Amino acid sequence: MTELLERCPVCGKTDLREKLQVQDRSVSQETFTIVQCQACEFQFTNPRPDAASIGRYYESAAYVSHNSGAQGLINQVYKVARFFTVRRKVSLITKLNGGKQGRLLDYGCGTGHFLAGAKKAGWQVTGLEPNDLARADATTRVGQPIEEPSALGTLAPGSFDIITLWHVLEHVHTLNETLDQLIRALKPGGKLLIAVPNVESLDAQHYRQDWAAYDVPRHLYHFSPASMRQLLSRHGLAVRQKLPLALDAYYVSMLSEKHRSPERAGGPLTVLRAGYSSNRYAAQHDGQYSSVLYVAERGA
Template identity: 75%
Template sequence: MVYELLESCPVCGSTTFRDKLVVQDKSVSQELFTIVQCQNCGFQFTNPRPRAEHIGKYYESDAYVSHNSGAQGLINRVYKVARYFTVRHKVALLTQLHGGRRGQLLDYGCGTGHFLAGAKKAGWQVTGLEPNARARQDATARLGQPILEPAALATLPPASFDAVTLWHVLEHVHSLHETLEQLLHVLKPSGHLLIAVPNPDSLDAQHYRQEWAAYDVPRHLYHFVPATMGQLLARHGLRIIQTLPLTLDAYYVSMLSEKQRSPERAGGPITVLKAGFQSNQYAAQRSGQYSSLLYVAQRSPAAG
């Protein structure tokens, strides 16, 4: 396997890092990967990491439910139940942000297309981009329209979308700045960019540490917290207008984290419910540091 070593921070450009955690890929390869933290801005990222042309092997698992609607097992059944409710919530939020109207939606990294299907049913005109061939085929069948490969982003008309969404996708993208620039190119000047990512400053992340499933190395290349997400988006002329909690993620991620522990240490459903509840309570009462956060951004006034 060929890896690439980042010599500068993707957010601020500093060349000074410190090792934060060594995390094992327990989903596919069992390899160890290091998460480093920039000593200037605090941004956390997996370094070194597999090159973009080699990362595909780390997604080769039938259990990877976002790429495989047929994935089975208790965790995937729970995921699918939660997805039913979260899709409805996401579509309602999207429509609210657009003043109660429907418009043109681009979902980047749309997986098997369930969110796009919900948005289309609600009256949105939808376009999906997805790198995984199996997920793309599944989404195409679900929507009854072609789902495109990410390279097609460069061919889409400028200023053509009212909303661009990335649901747990930006942390996977090798070409971080190039992709954001391309997404902004196709977003209307008054449009909304919605980015959902895990939050390593959450209580469940602090509790599970290197066993926190949402580190998901090496598939997750970056590990955003509110401050560094704000800095990244500001570099692209964006401001965060809302930061919203994804409260179900605390339970789902805790369930995955317990599963990855050794049998003698892993807890059952009560442990999972307790960890998820405590994480959400901590965030609600203190700092808003939920297990996953949804950032809603628009262009800053100075950016036009």
């Protein structure tokens, strides 16, 4: 079943206009519409599969965030990058927590590599993950039970120092309700970290409908820094930092070239040029990186 949103999830206005038609190149080959709110300029996939129907669009052995055994060159590149980024993520959350370990919730933890790294570094960790295969994999890797996202509402209020969503919020059907529950679980003064693709990056502008980070219909929302700030402000959160995820420009460009027709697709040098150009553009244009990590803080 599909569902049609009549209001913008960020500002609630109803003037929604078609922005782009994008094909699902990963699983279904179906084409989906991205609309843009004329009031706040937020972009989102509309109509979209409902929560009960979206599962089949994730049914791919190549979907590496749900399957540690996924093969192929692109997935091997992803795994190498993950090895280095896990350490950086753990170092970052420790720094944001005043240089000490604390309690961490990773919402949409996938196969649990980040959680396992944080636990090894001394954090008390909790993970929530909707995908059955990934959840089982994470349970084994982390060495403790990983629950379904429905458990979020049962967590004690104010119990986490850090809550992370690494490329997860764009997948969540109940966007505002989930944010409310996450904030409830966060300690006063705690940090909420949200990493998402940036629809205003140079690689998004360059690849347009071939931009792999649209990833319809799995990505329900397509954030810009302005729309993310407005969404978090609606929930009483202040964005304290906006950090670059510079490797994403190369990874997304590599995927995007595969989406192009054979006569237009480029090789490794094209990918390197696209990634480098995107990051250079971002450095000169207020941090408009391919993906951005937002660090928001709950008021004391």
